[in-house]
Amino acid sequence: MLHATSESAAERVYVEVKEQILTNAIAGGELISEGEIAAKCSVSRTPVREAFLRLETEGWMRLYPKRGALVVPIGEREIRDVVDARLLLERHAVRAVVGRPGAVAGLVRSLRANLDAHRRSDASDIREFSRIDAEFHQLIAAAGDNALLSGFYTTLGERHRRMTTASVHRDAGVAARILDDHRALLGAIESADAERFDTLLAGHLFAVHDLPGHDLPGAPA
Known part of the structure; x- marks a missing residue:
């Protein structure tokens, strides 16, 4: 669970999800949903969506509308x-x-x-x-x-x-x-x-x- 900080909710979700990708807590090839992450992080879906878009831009995941986000495997x-x-x-x-x-x-x-x-x-x-x-x-x-x-x-x-x-x-x-x-x-x-x-x-x-x-x-x- 993410704790309240001075950072924005989107930033906090971004940092947490990215760290889980880097440490294999969320494995490459895994499909995750906005709702799943929102519940884990105790935030609404909006900051999760923003975090996912940022992670997609950096190449860590691919977004599929209505399906979720696929964590890009290490090629x-x-x-x-x-x-x-x-x-x-x-x-x-x-x-x-x-x-x-x-x-x-x-x-x-x-x-x-x-x-x-x-x-x-x-x-x-x-x-x-x-x-x-x-x-x-x-x-x-x-x-x-x-x-x-x-x-x-x-x-x-x-x-x-x-x-x-x-x-x-x-x-x-x-x-x-x-x-x-x-x-x-x-x-x-x-x-x-x-x-x-x-x-x-x-x-x-x-x-x-x-x-x-x-x-x-x-x-x-």
């Missing part, structure tokens, strides 16, 4: 495009960092703190688990010291979170794999080994998101 093309973009941006960031020892040390400290938080988190709390996972990679992208690229990477964050939650739902072993891979990625950064980071990152993203590596640019042989 293979979307997964490939997001992974490809993340590979390019994170690899670029690490190559920019390894030439600056002070930057390496600062990034390592931040990533260690993130890993500590990840280890303490409950993998069954997928909302928090996916948030910390996204933060790990955003720290790497930001360390490249290019505000434009870092800003673009941040725009991938919502798709990143949704893909991660879908992967964890698909295979319970993915959560442990993410932690193991993050430790290895941190080790490569700490040793300033950009080549090893490149290979580890590709393997990490392909495995977590269940993609065949040879189909993506920059994949290891």
Whole structure:
């Protein structure tokens, strides 16, 4: 249930429904109705309709008059495009960092703190688990010291979170794999080994998101 805030009812419904989509609480392919969401959120249908229109504009759902709203499933093309973009941006960031020892040390400290938080988190709390996972990679992208690229990477964050939650739902072993891979990625950064980071990152993203590596640019042989 949504609690009363200073935000408009439509904004509150938008935030809640979008968060449920990102965390797979409302799964891709599910058809939901205005009445269903209005009842859950204790609002009239009007703000729900406004929220749905906004979510449709952003590509999260498709609206069908008199039937409801279909949550758009995560498509293979979307997964490939997001992974490809993340590979390019994170690899670029690490190559920019390894030439600056002070930057390496600062990034390592931040990533260690993130890993500590990840280890303490409950993998069954997928909302928090996916948030910390996204933060790990955003720290790497930001360390490249290019505000434009870092800003673009941040725009991938919502798709990143949704893909991660879908992967964890698909295979319970993915959560442990993410932690193991993050430790290895941190080790490569700490040793300033950009080549090893490149290979580890590709393997990490392909495995977590269940993609065949040879189909993506920059994949290891």
